[in-house]
Amino acid sequence: MNTHPAQPTPAYPAAPQSAASHPALGATDPELAALVGAEELLQATTLRLIPSENYVSQAVLEASGTVLQNKYSEGYPGRRYYEGQQNIDQIERLAISRARSLFGVEHANVQPYSGSPANLAVYLAFAEPGDTIMGMALPMGGHLTHGWGVSATGTWFRGVQYGVRHDTGLIDFDEVRELAIKERPKVIFCGGTALPRTIDFAAFAEIARETGAVLAADVAHIAGLIAGGAHPSPAPYADVISTTTHKTLRGPRGAMLMCREEHAKAIDKAVFPGLQGGPHNQTTAAIAVALQEAAQPGFRDYARAVVTNARALAEELLARGFDLVSGGTDNHLILMDLTSRKVPGKVAAKALDRAGIVVNHNTVPYDPRKPFDPSGIRIGTPSLTSRGLAARHMAAIAEWIDRGVTAARTGDEDALAVVRSEVAELMAAFPAPGLPLP
Numbered sequence: 001m002n003t004h005p006a007q008p009t010p011a012y013p014a015a016p017q018s019a020a021s022h023p024a025l026g027a028t029d030p031e032l033a034a035l036v037g038a039e040e041l042l043q044a045t046t047l048r049l050i051p052s053e054n055y056v057s058q059a060v061l062e063a064s065g066t067v068l069q070n071k072y073s074e075g076y077p078g079r080r081y082y083e084g085q086q087n088i089d090q091i092e093r094l095a096i097s098r099a100r101s102l103f104g105v106e107h108a109n110v111q112p113y114s115g116s117p118a119n120l121a122v123y124l125a126f127a128e129p130g131d132t133i134m135g136m137a138l139p140m141g142g143h144l145t146h147g148w149g150v151s152a153t154g155t156w157f158r159g160v161q162y163g164v165r166h167d168t169g170l171i172d173f174d175e176v177r178e179l180a181i182k183e184r185p186k187v188i189f190c191g192g193t194a195l196p197r198t199i200d201f202a203a204f205a206e207i208a209r210e211t212g213a214v215l216a217a218d219v220a221h222i223a224g225l226i227a228g229g230a231h232p233s234p235a236p237y238a239d240v241i242s243t244t245t246h247k248t249l250r251g252p253r254g255a256m257l258m259c260r261e262e263h264a265k266a267i268d269k270a271v272f273p274g275l276q277g278g279p280h281n282q283t284t285a286a287i288a289v290a291l292q293e294a295a296q297p298g299f300r301d302y303a304r305a306v307v308t309n310a311r312a313l314a315e316e317l318l319a320r321g322f323d324l325v326s327g328g329t330d331n332h333l334i335l336m337d338l339t340s341r342k343v344p345g346k347v348a349a350k351a352l353d354r355a356g357i358v359v360n361h362n363t364v365p366y367d368p369r370k371p372f373d374p375s376g377i378r379i380g381t382p383s384l385t386s387r388g389l390a391a392r393h394m395a396a397i398a399e400w401i402d403r404g405v406t407a408a409r410t411g412d413e414d415a416l417a418v419v420r421s422e423v424a425e426l427m428a429a430f431p432a433p434g435l436p437l438p
């Protein structure tokens with residue numbers, strides 16, 4: 001869904017021939033190999049601040065590029081519709097048991113193709129078409145699949161939406177409770193895509209219990225922080241936990257649903273045969289690898305560093321006069337309101353991209369501008385932390401953002417080019433996991 005007019009492509013250095021790193025691909029399809037090489041260079045030389053992105057390890061990359069993808073495995077371990085599952089069953093069982101122990105849950109389903117179908121499976125398990133469901137409004141920081149109108153979840157179900165307070169930028173639990181009592185939703189979703197603050201799972205659980213709703217905690221963004229002990233876990237509170245595996249958890253593009261044993265059958269039935277056919281076994285394997293990595297002590301250090309870096313970056317941005325939604329961050333994500341800087345979010349995001357700083361434009365709560373041309377940008381620290389950047393680097397990054405946003409307003413392309421070369425210099429000193437050295 002690209003509604004934006006075509007923009008000039010930023011001038012990055014020429015792509016290397018990626019024939020060395022992907023010899024078979026280079027021989028079969030040089031055109032595609034060159035594009036992969038260009039993407040490798042782009043990911044290596046830019047400062048990637050999109051909070052839902054990361055760099056997976058070489059081990060995760062290898063697992064997701066294996067012959068496991070040749071195999072059909074409809075069903076679950078020990079209960080398949082196809083033979084030849086001697087190895088696949090073990091791989092899926094490994095992923096399941098690692099998910100259960102890492103997140104402290106009784107049951108895990110590792111088959112959802114991505115976060116959006118995982119959430120659809122939650123509805124399929126606990127609601128009927130036409131039922132009322134409740135989630136955070138998209139412009140307030142919620143996800144499309146939490147009942148927003150343009151999503152199937154907002155047309156097949158009656159979505160009622162809560163938000164954040166205008167004055168604090170925080171969730172108003174009195175509003176959530178009143179809405180839940182009035183609307184009696186079957187399912188309440190908590191979590192979102194642009195929430196810079198800790199999610200109070202206990203408060204949501206109390207409201208869900210009071211109103212007889214199923215509580216679904218969508219931790220897509222913060223799963224890695226939870227696994228690493230840098231954000232409270234929803235496991236004691238939520239009926240079902242939905243997560244992607246490719247954001248802070250640093251695994252392949254995929255998803256998981258986790259729950260107590262009482263809901264296991266309903267969740268499994270909803271994923272298969274309810275919504276999906278065969279699982280993507282190469283993804284299951286890569287999820288298992290990522291879960292193994294996330295169980296190491298080093299991953300706790302990573303999760304803590306993601307938050308430390310985000311807090312340091314927020315402080316540096318505040319010191320430069322930027323307005324941050326909710327005044328700062330508790331996690332990996334910062335939502336910047338650029339209204340006072342007199343630059344629309346999209347104009348700033350495109351200018352920063354030309355300066356080698358990759359962000360996304362984003363609505364801010366109570367945004368007076370349109371969703372496709374909003375007032376804010378959303379940034380985060382998962383990727384830069386995976387490259388080893390630390391709190392001491394955040395002042396330079398805040399300054400680049402400051403110069404980039406100013407240059408966006410004044411149309412100063414030369415200033416953007418200077419930032420671009422400074423960014424590339426720092427990035428060269430911090431090679432990214434999984435990428436060939438430039």
Ligand SMILES: *Cc1c(COP(=O)(O)O)cnc(C)c1O
Nearest residue numbers: 114115116143192193218220221
């Ligand atoms: C990213 C995200 C999703 C959707 O994940 P996809 O893999 O893009 O479908 C769902 N919920 C939340 C809160 C997310 O941040």
